[in-house]
Amino acid sequence: MVKKVVKEIRKFWWFGFWQKGEYILDNLHQQRCQRNDDDYEVKRKVENPIYLDRFGYKVYSQNDEDGIIEEIFNRIGHTNKKFVEIGVQNGLESNGHFLLHKGWQGLWIDGDKKMVAELRSLFKGPIEKEQLVALNSFIALDNINQVVGVDGNYNGEIDLLSIDIDGNDYWIWNEIKCIDPRVVVIEYNAKFPPTHEWVMEYDAKHIWQLDDEHGASLKSLELLGEKLGYQLVGTNVRGVNAFFVKKELCKDLFPQPATAENLYNPARWNLQYISGHPSKKYIGK
Template identity: 45%
Template sequence: MLKTIAKIYKQLPIVRELREIRDSRLRSEALLAAGQVIRLLDFELRDHPRYGDPQRLLCYHAQACSQNSEDGIIHEIFRRIGTSTRVFAEVGVGSGSENNTAFLLSQGWTGFWIDGCSDYLQALKGRPDLGDGCLRHRTAHVTAENIASLFEQLGVPPEFDLLSLDIDQNTHRVWQALTDFRPRVAVIEYNAAIPPDVEWEAIYDRQRAWDGSQNYGASLKTLERIGRGLGYSLVGCDITGVNAFFVREELTAGQFAEPFTAENHYEPVRYAMIHRRGHRAAILDRQAPG
């Protein structure tokens, strides 16, 4: 009897409305708290001797379409070293409207997207400005064994400006497999749960998917080593401890904070700061290539 009464009670319109109001308030409070943290951090970064160093990249963080303010850092890197082809390749593009290259696409760049899920196609629907060959894409499960072939099939050139890799479990091994491709800048996801002086990487299995735990990818120190072997220097990380930024060694002289080590550039886990600031994410209108 009591269960029946409780069921009827929960179905009353006023109860549903009160529950919706409560849930909306909780979401708003969470976003407000996150926003306050961001504003406080912005204020402190300006005056902190480490983050205020103009050769470091963190003070240039800005979020247009990226999840962790990578847009501003990527823009600053290319302001320093210049662009060549204005071509990108991103593996792990998520929804399509929130990733590391959607903003570049709106700035007239051309490029390539690969993801294991086709959700990103929704972001491209009804967007004639994104046609005419400015973006080629493929839905595929990416492994160290097939990444080079996928790039070749899509027509990714050997030399291009930006590579972004974020496939959670096997990101580091996929990067190692791209020896025939030489982007000028690489944005690579790292596991910030591992201290910066520790080499560690998850055991590779091409069928293995991320299980939501901290047992994934590779430490920043391991990525530093992998990058050095491929001819890249570690020049910074984003503030949330998600992505590391690498630049070809011949382009770094006098441009970035040395030494180019994990100990110098590591940022710890700050996942609580990850949120969309402002309006719903969307790919911005594409500008004429300049």
């Protein structure tokens, strides 16, 4: 009797092992097919110089945003070289860090008190020279214009706005009225395909839990940008950030059609953009 039971258990164990093996092989096949599709799509964009994908590189940005931002301004030019960046932690890995090296002025805002204290220590030089303003504030719809326009004293036209707060990004961009950025960099939720509209429900107390409850789909951001007078001009290869430029500045400088369907990059979080050793401090003047 016992031998019979053991025999049955072994049979099911081997069946389960076989099933698991089949699942793994099937999963690998799907990944290989997806990678082939990705390779084709990336190649299509990289070979065409009007797409921004090929220009991405990392100096201090989280991914390859430094290079894409530089290329955008190579095409449209600068005005006052001012930026506002919301969501920077200690500032070392941010979209504004490299801009400071290039002589820009900026406003950094983050909701983490400890991170902002560290930021103020790391970037003491630019702050003392009044090149940089660093504010500790948890941004919401009811305070965004107060914090940026009054506390930070940033108003009117600026060159760049960057939003990375892992939650209410869509709502904050829609609400900012005190500044008029020529370029906007904002995270999108790459889980959703480029045809799908989705926006996280506004929550003033939202703190990201490392899940899919954050931001908005690229299509929803495309439509918001259009309403606000911006054109979607690209996304980075890793599928994290979307880039928008004021419509009147775009002319024939960026890809068409300017849609999520054409410019979407899927989530490729396995890709790493590593440039040298991790940043330890601000090494500018």
